[in-house]
Amino acid sequence: MFTGIVTDVGAVKALEKRGDLRVVIGTGYDLSDVAIGASIACGGVCLTVVDKGDDWFAADVSDETLRVTALRDWQVGSLINLERSLKLGDELGGHIVTGHVDCVGAIVRFETVGGSIAMDIEVPARWGRYVAEKGSVAINGTSLTVNKVTDTADGTVIAINLIPHTQEVTSFRTAKTGDRVNVEFDILARYVARLTERA
Structure with missing residues (x-):
C-alpha cells in the first residue's frame, strides 16, 4: 500500500531479459533497512526487491506486467518515481494507492x-x-x-x-x-x- 507521494526519483541502470525482465534501479534511498522481498512502487507499479546494493535495487518484471503497464517503455537512464510502502502510522499525504495499474x-x-x-x-x-x-x-x-x-x-x-x-x-x-x-x-x-x- 502506498500514498502516491514520491520520495525519490530513481534511474534505470540495467535491463536484463532472464525469463522475466530483471530491472536494476539506482536510488538515493538508504537500502540498509530495505529487506529482500520488500515492496517499492516504481513508476506506480508495485515491484518486489529481489537484490540490492548500496545505491541500487533489482526487481523482476513479468511478461504480464510488461503487457499491461508502461514499463515496457523503460530504457537505461529512464527516470522512475519511487515510493517505499506505507507503514502503519505514516502520514497519508496523498491518497490510498495500491500499485496495481488500471x-x-x-x-x-x-x-x-x-x-x-x-x-x-x-x-x-x-x-x-x-x-x-x-x-x-x-x-x-x-x-x-x-x-x-x-x-x-x-x-x-x-x-x-x-x-x-x-x-x-x-x-x-x-x-x-x-x-x-x-x-x-x-x-x-x-x-x-x-x-x-x-x-
Whole structure:
C-alpha cells in the first residue's frame, strides 16, 4: 500500500531479459533497512526487491506486467518515481494507492501555464467512469488532483496541473506529449462502480 507521494526519483541502470525482465534501479534511498522481498512502487507499479546494493535495487518484471503497464517503455537512464510502502502510522499525504495499474494512458497535452504545467492524460473510454473532477488519480505513482474530465469519441481526457514542486521532485521533469503513463484510479471509485453495476 502506498500514498502516491514520491520520495525519490530513481534511474534505470540495467535491463536484463532472464525469463522475466530483471530491472536494476539506482536510488538515493538508504537500502540498509530495505529487506529482500520488500515492496517499492516504481513508476506506480508495485515491484518486489529481489537484490540490492548500496545505491541500487533489482526487481523482476513479468511478461504480464510488461503487457499491461508502461514499463515496457523503460530504457537505461529512464527516470522512475519511487515510493517505499506505507507503514502503519505514516502520514497519508496523498491518497490510498495500491500499485496495481488500471490502464495505460497517454500524455496528450504538456504545456507551461504560468509557473505550472497543464498536463492532459487520455485513457480508454471504458475507464472514464472511474475518475471525477476534484478527485484523485495516480499517474506514474504520483497522487494528483483531477481538474477536469472530458469524455471524447476516442476516450476520456483527464486534466491535471503540475505545480513547480511536483515537477522538481518527480519524473515529470522529463515528461512530454506522447509519453505513455501508468494510471491507477482511486480504489473507492472502483468499488463504487462495481456496486452500482450489481445494483
